[in-house]
Amino acid sequence: MGNKPIVIGIAGGTGSGKTSVTKAIYDQFKGHSILMIQQDSYYKDQTHLPMDERLKTNYDHPLAFDNDLFIEHINQLLQYKAIEKPVYDYTIHTRSSETIPVEPKEVIILEGILVLEDERLRDLMDIKIFVDTDADLRILRRIQRDIKERGRTVDSVVDQYVNVVRPMHNQFCEPSKKFADIIIPEGGQNFVAIDLMATKIQTILERVSVL
Numbered sequence: 001m002g003n004k005p006i007v008i009g010i011a012g013g014t015g016s017g018k019t020s021v022t023k024a025i026y027d028q029f030k031g032h033s034i035l036m037i038q039q040d041s042y043y044k045d046q047t048h049l050p051m052d053e054r055l056k057t058n059y060d061h062p063l064a065f066d067n068d069l070f071i072e073h074i075n076q077l078l079q080y081k082a083i084e085k086p087v088y089d090y091t092i093h094t095r096s097s098e099t100i101p102v103e104p105k106e107v108i109i110l111e112g113i114l115v116l117e118d119e120r121l122r123d124l125m126d127i128k129i130f131v132d133t134d135a136d137l138r139i140l141r142r143i144q145r146d147i148k149e150r151g152r153t154v155d156s157v158v159d160q161y162v163n164v165v166r167p168m169h170n171q172f173c174e175p176s177k178k179f180a181d182i183i184i185p186e187g188g189q190n191f192v193a194i195d196l197m198a199t200k201i202q203t204i205l206e207r208v209s210v211l
């Protein structure tokens with residue numbers, strides 16, 4: 001066990017490919033001392049709101065996230081304590097009643113649109129990454145993904161993008177790029193960047209002798 005786990009933050013706009021990058025890195029170390037947590041798991045619980053109210057929520061504003069709980073959980077993991085991670089269901093826009101037990105690991109990857117926006121989160125990170133992809137590619141990827149995986153229609157994705165996602169991205173996500181140590185263009189297919197990160201993580205794991 002090391003002194004404390006290493007925390008890597010991976011931010012980027014919706015559809016930038018940050019989940020793909022995170023999974024590609026994570027998959028190289030599956031079974032070793034690494035875990036990934038998506039900020040999306042910490043969207044605020046909305047079970048008390050009717051569906052029509054949930055549809056009006058701004059999911060791209062920092063206040064949509066329960067960062068207090070997110071930070072509390074990261075601090076527990078940093079003390080090598082297990083957490084019960086919330087589960088978010090995009091199709092009903094709220095947390096599910098179940099939670100997932102997560103054991104502490106030496107490398108913790110935090111991924112989400114606004115993980116670099118909150119100074120308290122940034123202060124917990126050892127490495128900060130921003131996945132940078134042009135807006136036209138991001139909206140095309142998001143339309144395909146949200147229809148296939150998140151139970152959405154083209155009209156609802158486009159409407160939300162124009163009225164909420166785009167302005168919030170410009171106000172909160174894009175400016176957080178300046179806090180990044182590393183900027184990865186294009187996301188999931190940038191194998192050079194993924195390999196560089198994997199090499200760095202391998203070094204960290206070798207140092208704490210858990211590989």
Ligand SMILES: Nc1ncnc2c1ncn2[C@@H]1O[C@H](COP(=O)(O)OP(=O)(O)O)[C@@H](O)[C@H]1O
Binds near residue numbers: 187
């Ligand atoms: N470089 C890429 N080229 C083509 N498609 C990609 C690329 N990176 C990601 N995707 C696809 O785009 C969609 C959004 O990617 P995802 O990693 O979920 O982005 P994010 O987590 O930033 O929203 C997914 O369907 C993914 O398979």
Ligand SMILES: O=c1ccn([C@@H]2O[C@H](COP(=O)(O)O)[C@@H](O)[C@H]2O)c(=O)[nH]1
Binds near residue numbers: 043
């Ligand atoms: O209920 C919800 C919760 C979130 N969203 C959208 O999700 C993206 C963030 O996820 P990515 O994987 O980074 O794309 C954010 O832009 C929200 O608008 C949602 O539509 N509904």
